[in-house]
Amino acid sequence: MNADEMAEQVRMCAACPKMCRHICPTFFAWRSDSPTPHGRALLVHYDNLGVRPLDERAVEVLYQCLECSHCLTWCVPGIDIASIVEAVRERIVAEERAPPAIIKMAETIESCHNPYGEDHTHRNDWVTIEETDGQGIVYFTGCTAAYRETSILTSTTKTLTGLGYNVIVTPDEWCCGSPLFRTGFKELALSQARHNVNVLNSIEAEAIVVTCPGCYRVLTQDYPENGLQLNKPVLHLSQLLADRLDDLPKGVLHARFTYHDPCHLGRHSGVYEPPRQVITRLSADGLVEMQRNRDNAMCCGNGAGLRTLFPEKSREIGAERVRQAVETGADYLVTACPFCKNMLASQSDNSLNVIDLPELVQMATSGKSPNGSTD
């Protein structure tokens, strides 16, 4: 989107009677017209015209966005506020006006190659993978599965090994750059990206599989859009499993399941059906949908820096999504994203188990509930 196109889009959005505001998760959390798609557009519109340059509060408002793109689902003219916010954030970063907590996160990724400040040397040295003579496949673990939601990582390696793959996890993997791209640190994101492309392209394997939709989006979209080409296909685990449905146990899980669409997998990448196909295959009773599902799914609240800057509001959004899941009567809320799982599990009580897709597969194949580690 060039500057003229962006100006036209924010001009239209700024003059809209707020037809998407009701589904904006930050509107839900703040109940104010400021952190809304329309509010963001209005700020950028006035700034474009030189009427009101972005002040400190405007910068804060522009970081009160999850970039979940839920507004886009409800926008007949198709105004992509998430992309516009991201572009403006790049300018804010270039002007060294980003919120301090976001700058600190970016510096942490630059120095540690993960946003958690964890020791890079222990990113995945703890995982044991059984070697097989099967087809080689690289599992790009992502930071959250490596450091926080470790059972997703172990469940994934077991699942892939069980399907006959020779799973390769590389210690040279860095943060994919998603938190950096989304918060305006594009150059820093590209430095992480270039490293990852070199590492991944040097590994002999048939494909790269990811469990994190944030990783999936940057590897399949942001990298190529910035001239960085991976030499093998990238699959989200759900897509790989959907292609191997016949090799998964059928109807062995006797419980009620609902599914939360991660924004980066669903709205940003168009992957809606594969996770559902896997759950439906494993479940004896199928899947019960939340009222808001697929491109109308509510964000979990854990994206684009919101949890870093406004943890309480982020949790409010997560709690609302859990409430929507509880409303279905499900025993399990399944998602396909370590970030979503982490947030939703933190907001769930004992009445609803939150579980990621590879953990569900392991539950089906092992007959046991997962013993995930969450913080």
Added chain:
Amino acid sequence: MLDEKTKAEAVRRISEVVGPEHVTVHETDRVLNAHDAWPLSEAKIRAGEILPLADMVVFPNSTEEVSEVLKIANDLRIPVVPVGGGAGTCGGTLPIYGGIQLDLKRMNRIIYIDDDSMTVRVQAGVVGIDLEEAVNKRGYTTGHTPTSLRASNVGGFIATRSGGSMSSLYGKIEDMTLGLQVVLADGSIVECKAVPRHSVGPDLKQLFIGSEGTLCVITEATLKLFPLPEERRFRTIAFRDVHTGLEAIRHIFHRGVFPSVVRLYDPEDAAMSFSTRFPIDEGNCVLLLAFDGTVEQVRLDEQMTVEICMGLDGKDLGQDPARYWWEHRYDMYYPTKFTTAGYSIGDTIDIVATYDRLERVYYAMKEAMEAEGAFVLSHFSHMYPNGGSIYMIFFTSQPDAESAWTTYRRIWDAGIKACLREGGTMSHQHGIGLTRSTYTADELGSSFEVLRRIKEVLDPNGILNPGKMGLGVRE
């Protein structure tokens, strides 16, 4: 705008009531909260103008907090402009004299649904679509589906006497509101008990319904619910002219049939809205109909309606155009490149009249507005046994802001003058706000003085939404 001393005292005292995090004086928040859906506001924003700003935005969480805030405002003589969704189309929520924008969005609880009485008790800040989805899950509908449903709040519905696209069957918000809680300018909390009908003097809640924040702040309401219809069917009939289309509508009601949707598009609007998708003959009008009810009732209603229409040489276009409209009924509310280009501006004058003068009002307004250079297209919607509403939609595009705003006002003046001259009433559901405030005295005639006196008694300091509805204009 307030002087700094008064403003500081107001912020301090109001912060003690609602919490400092729920009062903002930051200009950015005041700019973002100023926006309504008045086409003139939207056009001015596109042109880079800043709308009138409040001195502060306050977000109460309960009726008691609203009451305490009003007591402070009344004590300090500060203007208070209540805001719901900010989706009004008449400038009713613009804080033209500064003061407090009292934003009710945090008051968004659905308090209870009474299955026995088929009612729902809600706070004023519930968004329309959230309420509709919540009651749908219990097998009900509010029957209230204005185009702004995603953006407007219950309090705004009631404050503006709003109407939805199915008002022919379910009624307007004044018919749906059984009980009401409001706060007066002095902070008194007034409860109008929820009853289906009564005979205890005048219905005081009707005094507050449509008062647009000038007499009270609406905080809670008890609304009617209807069972979700077992069946909804659509039908579309073309007629050779407006007169025949209106004849058909009158006969349908007189036969005792109450469709949920009755919309007659004049030749210009029919061409604009449907001719590119459906086989509409040039110059024809199009009648869109929907029928709600049991399968048997809907079948019977549809059959009788079609018989009436065929008897007037109507052309049956089947269900598709009406269904298409229903499925895309919110689309027209979105901005487009066409409607937001340069200094183009459009608006809708939603007048209402009885059948004996409705057609005359239509032609008179059309002629008067076109004489001012407007492109006018219209549909008759919100139809009832005794008359109905006309949506006089107009567009103009001008080379600069000044001529655009001037032309816009001239078109309005000409349209309303023609409407009142021919015996119409100037608004069916959008309200008065700023757009129509200069016409209120002419519209109400001798009854305007009653309204003015009521305002003086209930709001002697003139703090509630000054300058709207032709009331409380400050020097």
